[in-house]
Amino acid sequence: MATHLKDIAAYTGVSIKTVSNVVNGNFARVGPETRAIVLEAIQKLNYQPNIAARQLRKSRVGVLAYAFPDLSNPYFADIGNELTAVAAERESTILLDYTYSDRARELDVVKGLRPHLIDGVILDSHALEIEDILPEVVKQPIVLLGERLFGAPFDHVLINNVEAAYTATAHLLKQGRRRIGAIGVQKCQSEAPSLRLEGYKRALEEAGIEMDETLLINGGNWHRADGASAMHTLLTLENPPDAVFCFNDLMALGAMSVLHAEGYRIPEDIAIIGIDDIEDARYAYPALTTIAPDKKEIARLAVSLLIERIQGERTQSTECINAPFYLCERASTLGRAALKEKYCCRSACGHS
Structure with a gap:
């Protein structure tokens, strides 16, 4: 059954006129919060405008979509928060589009089924191939995030x-660890596992340590339960290893729960390090040492690049840009006493 403007109005509790203004890009009398609510409802109810409505868009609507794969992973929420803040500074709103790592949903985003609603897309894809986003296919500007679709x-x-992985592994080696496990090494659609495994291997090689294949463990979907299973x-x-490098913080938290349950001391018996610097990592017991991507800078770069493409201010060839990352040394590798003597977390990671 087709969705109509009155359905969206009933769902959101705003007037049909307000919904019509949002659909047609007339935002002068629609506040940003109301606009975001209506846009979310339009997406959820799968409203499809007619051709005439599409033609009403004559200029920027001030809305950017952030399409991401996993709502249960706090890392993507962190990025969404940073994108929203940066976009607001540029008088734009971020529309969150949860794709479930589903190819059809990601295709809907890049093919622009709602081109009158958004100016462009910040896409963290886990399902598309390069052929899916060639210029003849996509309908709006895109900036890519994550470890896929290189080129x-x-x-x-x-x-x-x-x-980042080299830095994490080298940190464990610096603490005197020599039998270092790695969780999350399986091949998947993302290139993150292979890239992080490469950095892990390089650090071991430089330390003169032969890699033990039995220490390389699949990480499933990279959630807490997967880290726990791998630690078992x-x-x-x-x-067993004397240290473990988990390819994200969620797996590290799952691994730590198993170590606690089995009576192992962290880091005295087994040290743990992750990647992502999600909030839970800072409040784990002990606090989790991690690699912290500069999420504020990732968001700044993504929003700036996208808006500049939309406005025609950026016409040069596309670029692959590396944002900074920081090593946050915490108690899961240094120990609570050593960490307290050395420095607080803010100075340890160089990144708040």
């Missing part, structure tokens, strides 16, 4: 995953 004809913002596997080894 696509759009600006791309991410961190240097090889260097590592503890069944005849010679």
